[in-house]
Amino acid sequence: MTDAEATTAAPQTLLQVEGITKVFGTLKANDGVDFDIVPGEIHALLGENGAGKSTLVKMLFGSLQPDGGVIKWRGQPVAIVNPMQARALGIGMVFQHFSLFDSLTVAENIALSLDDDIPIRTIAAKAQALSYSYGLPLDPFSMVGDLSVGERQRIEIIRCLLQTPDLIILDEPTSVLTPQEADKLFETLERLRDEGKSILYISHRLEEVKRMCDRATVLRHGKVVAHCNPREETASSLASMMVGTEIHQVVREASQGGPGESLIEIRNLSRPAATPFAMPLRDISLTVRAGEVIGIAGVAGNGQGEFFEAVSGEVLQDAAGSVRLRGKDVGRMGISRRRLTGTAFVPEERLGHGAAPAMALSENLLLSRYRTDQSAFLGPLGTIRSGAVEAASKRVIEEMDVRKSAEDPEAASLSGGNLQKFIIGRELDRQPAIMVVNQPTWGVDAGAAARIRQALIELARSGSAVLVISQDLDELFEISDAIAVMHNGAMSKPVPIAEATYESIGLLMGGSEPGHVAHDEKEVV
Amino acid sequence: MRIELIKRPQHSVLFSALSPFIALLLTLVAGAIIFTALGKPPLAALYTYFVEPLTEVWQLHELAIKAAPLIMIAVGLSVCYRSNNWNIGAEGQFIMGGIAGSLIPILLPGFQNFLTLPLMLLFGFAGGAAMGAVPAFLKTRFNTNEILTSLMLVYVAQLFLDWLARGVFRDPAGNNFPGSIRFPPAARLGEIAPSQGSAHYGIVFAVVAAVLVWLMMRYTIKGFEIRVLGESPRAGRFAGFSSRKMVYFAFLLSGGLAGLAGICEVSGAIGQLRETISPGYGFTAIIVAFLGRLNPLGAVAAGFVLALTYLGGEGAQMALGISDKVARVFQGLLLFFVLGCDTLIRYQVRVVWRGKVKA
Numbered sequence: 017m018t019d020a021e022a023t024t025a026a027p028q029t030l031l032q033v034e035g036i037t038k039v040f041g042t043l044k045a046n047d048g049v050d051f052d053i054v055p056g057e058i059h060a061l062l063g064e065n066g067a068g069k070s071t072l073v074k075m076l077f078g079s080l081q082p083d084g085g086v087i088k089w090r091g092q093p094v095a096i097v098n099p100m101q102a103r104a105l106g107i108g109m110v111f112q113h114f115s116l117f118d119s120l121t122v123a124e125n126i127a128l129s130l131d132d133d134i135p136i137r138t139i140a141a142k143a144q145a146l147s148y149s150y151g152l153p154l155d156p157f158s159m160v161g162d163l164s165v166g167e168r169q170r171i172e173i174i175r176c177l178l179q180t181p182d183l184i185i186l187d188e189p190t191s192v193l194t195p196q197e198a199d200k201l202f203e204t205l206e207r208l209r210d211e212g213k214s215i216l217y218i219s220h221r222l223e224e225v226k227r228m229c230d231r232a233t234v235l236r237h238g239k240v241v242a243h244c245n246p247r248e249e250t251a252s253s254l255a256s257m258m259v260g261t262e263i264h265q266v267v268r269e270a271s272q273g274g275p276g277e278s279l280i281e282i283r284n285l286s287r288p289a290a291t292p293f294a295m296p297l298r299d300i301s302l303t304v305r306a307g308e309v310i311g312i313a314g315v316a317g318n319g320q321g322e323f324f325e326a327v328s329g330e331v332l333q334d335a336a337g338s339v340r341l342r343g344k345d346v347g348r349m350g351i352s353r354r355r356l357t358g359t360a361f362v363p364e365e366r367l368g369h370g371a372a373p374a375m376a377l378s379e380n381l382l383l384s385r386y387r388t389d390q391s392a393f394l395g396p397l398g399t400i401r402s403g404a405v406e407a408a409s410k411r412v413i414e415e416m417d418v419r420k421s422a423e424d425p426e427a428a429s430l431s432g433g434n435l436q437k438f439i440i441g442r443e444l445d446r447q448p449a450i451m452v453v454n455q456p457t458w459g460v461d462a463g464a465a466a467r468i469r470q471a472l473i474e475l476a477r478s479g480s481a482v483l484v485i486s487q488d489l490d491e492l493f494e495i496s497d498a499i500a501v502m503h504n505g506a507m508s509k510p511v512p513i514a515e516a517t518y519e520s521i522g523l524l525m526g527g528s529e530p531g532h533v534a535h536d537e538k539e540v541v
Numbered sequence: 542m543r544i545e546l547i548k549r550p551q552h553s554v555l556f557s558a559l560s561p562f563i564a565l566l567l568t569l570v571a572g573a574i575i576f577t578a579l580g581k582p583p584l585a586a587l588y589t590y591f592v593e594p595l596t597e598v599w600q601l602h603e604l605a606i607k608a609a610p611l612i613m614i615a616v617g618l619s620v621c622y623r624s625n626n627w628n629i630g631a632e633g634q635f636i637m638g639g640i641a642g643s644l645i646p647i648l649l650p651g652f653q654n655f656l657t658l659p660l661m662l663l664f665g666f667a668g669g670a671a672m673g674a675v676p677a678f679l680k681t682r683f684n685t686n687e688i689l690t691s692l693m694l695v696y697v698a699q700l701f702l703d704w705l706a707r708g709v710f711r712d713p714a715g716n717n718f719p720g721s722i723r724f725p726p727a728a729r730l731g732e733i734a735p736s737q738g739s740a741h742y743g744i745v746f747a748v749v750a751a752v753l754v755w756l757m758m759r760y761t762i763k764g765f766e767i768r769v770l771g772e773s774p775r776a777g778r779f780a781g782f783s784s785r786k787m788v789y790f791a792f793l794l795s796g797g798l799a800g801l802a803g804i805c806e807v808s809g810a811i812g813q814l815r816e817t818i819s820p821g822y823g824f825t826a827i828i829v830a831f832l833g834r835l836n837p838l839g840a841v842a843a844g845f846v847l848a849l850t851y852l853g854g855e856g857a858q859m860a861l862g863i864s865d866k867v868a869r870v871f872q873g874l875l876l877f878f879v880l881g882c883d884t885l886i887r888y889q890v891r892v893v894w895r896g897k898v899k900a
Contacts, residue, residue, distance in 0.1 A: 352781030
């Protein structure tokens with residue numbers, strides 16, 4: 017326990033937010049939000065996707081202007097009109113999605129974000145000194161494109177620290193890190209707190225919040241539903257505050273009977289890197305049988321995206337036999353013909369890959385199913401039977417409990433979780449024999465995530481083969497029968513769930529498996 | 542100092558719909574200013590330009606003659622642009638269509654029956670499509686920029702036509718004037734109502750093409766494919782659509798329609814192959830496509846508006862003594878204002894005087 021009593025007794029709050037309101041059209045994204053941050057605390061901001069966390073943070077960082085309410089900084093009301101001003105006050109932010117240029121060096125990237133003109137050499141020296149003093153070693157002259165995701169995040173943190181902020185806002189910082197990298201980050205954050213800096217920590221990983229944060233503010237539908245001390249709560253009590261009801265626990269029965277027939281067989285799949293920053297695939301072999309869920313873990317950027325493209329047929333292989341789906345060699349076939357084997361695919365990106373953002377949901381249903389459901393959805397001369405498509409779309413929406421604002425809205429107007437439920441439901445509606453999913457619950461709120469995971473398990477139990485690629489280890493442990501790990505474009509043997517531990521999988525994610533090519537000379541943190 | 546365009550969180554549906562009309566209005570205002578600067582009475586000049594050409598029936602026929610190629614080309618271009626392929630070379634495809642269709646009456650003057658005209662139209666379509674296939678091939682094979690290649694091919698087509706009309710295809714009985722033989726009646730596209738004016742069936746083809754393409758875009762899986770690949774190529778690839786095939790489809794269709802417009806112009810309005818057969822229809826049709834919101838039916842309305850600038854230009858030259866190049870000025874203004882309105886409806890402008898803001 018830290019000096020919580022001392023901080024609450026501190027005479028001055030650093031940041032105080034009173035009755036902040038932000039309205040988008042008819043939606044109240046923030047509705048009278050109150051909370052405060054005192055110096056030297058890690059304050060968690062919890063909430064489902066769409067609860068208004070990002071909106072709130074954007075107002076604190078000056079990217080959005082509130083419609084009502086007051087922000088007080090050190091007791092003085094302030095209007096934060098742009099990020100430059102936020103930085104001048106002493107507010108720094110580390111974004112979830114990095115804004116870095118791959119082809120520039122670390123120091124150049126940092127220089128780009130600074131408001132004043134400082135010579136690169138000075139910046140490099142400062143950045144290096146700072147990075148070592150916080151135990152986040154960085155070479156300021158290495159090219160960003162060559163760095164791992166964890167290292168890129170360090171750049172964002174260092175560039176934030178260079179401006180000596182008093183309040184640091186971190187948006188879902190651990191979603192891209194291995195467990196070991198995350199531990200390293202926590203140490204740094206705790207050190208910053210001990211130096212008297214305040215941290216506003218946004219996350220949906222409740223265990224982290226419990227472990228590290230001194231106080232938490234929970235948002236639901238734009239309103240504050242609770243201020244609490246996360247250390248005194250349980251993960252499930254925090255989750256129910258976020259969602260409003262008890263979260264339905266995912267139930268995974270042991271798979272019954274012996275191993276089913278092999279539905280996905282991948283044999284010696286290799287693929288050269290398509291671009292200088294892409295990952296090659298190195299001799300991957302994997303079998304997924306009917307009735308089982310195989311999880312693929314790995315830190316982002318270790319070839320998962322390339323692997324998904326190769327399995328889905330968005331990129332073809334040279335050898336027809338390198339990918340077999342339901343006993344059919346499909347290595348030379350495109351995605352439509354692979355779908356016709358009874359396989360369904362869900363890619364990582366929802367908008368722009370799994371769905372066309374500006375198109376209606378029913379049109380997005382057609383997107384992946386016009387070929388497999390040709391007889392139902394298409395009439396003579398390739399005309400679209402919109403009645404049938406809309407009916408199917410309605411069925412999916414009901415089945416997956418997709419919440420939407422209009423009859424048949426544009427995909428982009430749905431929240432991430434609801435769109436993901438629709439995209440998964442669109443494929444489940446076909447009752448596929450094989451399902452390949454990349455990041456099934458990325459950025460999806462807890463309620464929707466539980467529903468999606470349950471649906472994947474049920475699909476496997478009904479006799480389908482399910483392959484799930486995910487960076488969320490909790491998720492993989494929850495649903496998989498075995499977990500394989502991708503590192504540096506190669507894949508480990510699947511570890512049966514009974515034998516797998518966070519530690520052993522975490523080590524594999526860091527590339528520790530013997531016989532693997534070391535990931536350049538980067539140290540494993 | 543720096544000017545930033547910032548995306549508006551929500552853009553007005555009303556203003557998006559009104560955008561072409563606002564652009565038209567702004568064009569008229571700018572036109573009035575230009576006429577004043579030239580020392581002409583602005584209102585009278587605008588009347589001469591935009592109203593007078595609509596006052597008599599034969600003039601409406603002239604309007605239809607000018608509108609026909611504009612609409613036909615713009616319909617193809619709207620499909621092309623919707624699929625995110627930027628064909629700027631419709632002028633060249635128009636010319637090649639005119640040349641290909643003219644091969645039949647020029648090389649086989651004896652072949653005159655009910656098949657002559659349909660075959661010419663078919664050749665015209667094929668000629669334009671073949672010309673369109675060149676940038677499509679270069680784009681899919683070598684990843685070249687289709688804007689540049691299609692545009693450069695326009696000059697190839699123009700000079701090739703010039704060479705034909707002055708050289709091998711020159712009418713031996715034409716007193717050394719450039720131009721082929723006059724086409725026999727079986728090779729001429731008929732007039733719709735000869736007693737009232739000279740409009741030929743090109744305008745009918747144009748409207749039919751617009752309706753057919755509109756039906757395709759609205760109700761078929763092909764139209765869906767075009768829109769998906771244009772809006773989100775990655776989602777299109779996930780759907781199993783081939784962007785390579787789409788490049789060919791877009792260029793063959795838009796090139797073919799431009800070629801059809803070319804042969805309609807030659808066999809309908811002109812009656813022989815001359816050294817120039819187009820006052821820039823292929824370029825003006827780009828404006829038509831955008832003014833019509835890349836919608837084939839919108840292109841019909843927009844085609845008539847742009848056709849009016851051609852007629853107005855001729856009228857203004859005669860009545861006011863202004864160069865008919867003013868027509869091009871109006872067309873340019875119109876495109877400028879359409880694109881400007883569309884941009885400002887979606888984005889707001891912010892001027893940053895100094896300092897940097899993190900992007």
